[in-house]
Amino acid sequence: MRGRLFHVLSKVAERGEDNSARRERRKEARPGELLDAALQLFVEKGFAATRSEEVAARAGVSKGTLFLYFPSKEELFKAVVRENISGRFAEWTQEFEEFEGSTSEMVRYCMRVWWERIGATRASGITKLMISEASNFPELAAFYRQEVIRPGTELMRRILLRGIERGEFRDLDLDYAVFSIVAPMVFLIMAKHSLGACVAQDTPLDPERYLDAQIDTLLLGLCVRPDAKGARA
Template sequence: MSSPASPRQRRKEARPQELLDAALALFVEKGFAATRSEEVAARAGVSKGTLYLYYPSKEELFKAVVRESLAAKIAEGAEELARHQGPMAELLVWVMHEWWQRMGCTPVGGIMKIMVSEARNFPELTRFYVDEVILPFCALLAEVLQRGVARGEFRPVDVESTVHVLIGPVLHLVMHQHSIGACGLGHGPKPDPDLVLATQMELMLRGLLRDPGQMPAAVRMRQPTDPPGEGGAGIP
């Protein structure tokens, strides 16, 4: 029987995640270019040298954050797609809802905003992000659409352009949340993410489904008179 790990050993095993958490927080707060490696180390409670033992550069640290917080979750969605046996409409609603809940409305969404604002200055990181995040997520949505068309559930559509139409509204919500919405202003548009997502999915499915009667029961566009938090996509 092995002896339990010592507090020092447990601390060492937890350190990579602590560094990733600190890096994510600082990247979201300051952006990639403005964040310094020593700041990440200080927030995680370690020396800069210790940080470099795990992540030899700020670029490698950023890549690790992307893999852990975005790429891994997209891979989970692909696994769910492989297992799914029911209607593709239900899966599409699930994918979009989970994308928002696990990434879009969390601090991880700030990484997406960084890529929009700083990609031009960091082409190598941009290529990495496209390969690890954008292409896999687009492929996931495309596979859902293609299966729906092949099964006769969805009417034939241009899959690539439909993927862009699906992504656009949620990406807009992310950009707002990490820009104007983060300023705490008392005026200006204040989109309700649940209502926007519910509206998007109802409109999308009315255009996609061959038989509107196959609309998933979970999709009900929340009316403006509904109290906040009620109605919406209603995905379990």
């Protein structure tokens, strides 16, 4: 009898340890789940309309648990930006340093990879959100400028400067030339998240084809050069 009781108590203890381990794993996973839920809601509803309790509910936790990790909705938004965009600049900078092709190839690679990693993902909605709501949340606008816009434009500037220094590009006003790369990507985001509903169904915007056209125009220009053999119809 005593042996049987000991066996039962041992099994109960084991289940308790298993449950404790599962709870611990669940606890460790919660920040990522909260960030995923927050990203979904911020993109769907915007920053102002998203409530903290909605984020917690979508992640399957209590509002109190949310505030254990992120003390305010503003801090939650900043964490979402860092997780999905600004936290990746170290990776992108390393790719810039190690790139061995021409600068024209680098520009093409940059814009295409941006679409694959950011533009085609839910994270692209963060840019649309900031365009829509920045004036109402100046602190977040300053944060986004510091974390995303400045390092992004600086990386574009370094790419263009590389082309100039290698004799591949003509002299450019780098302060403004960077927008020649940034603007097409911003338009594609707005087309995806806002303007898409206004585009006629028989003329959908193909992101890859759009980027190819923008890259060709950026690198080759519109005018036929004197040494050109002929122009395409």
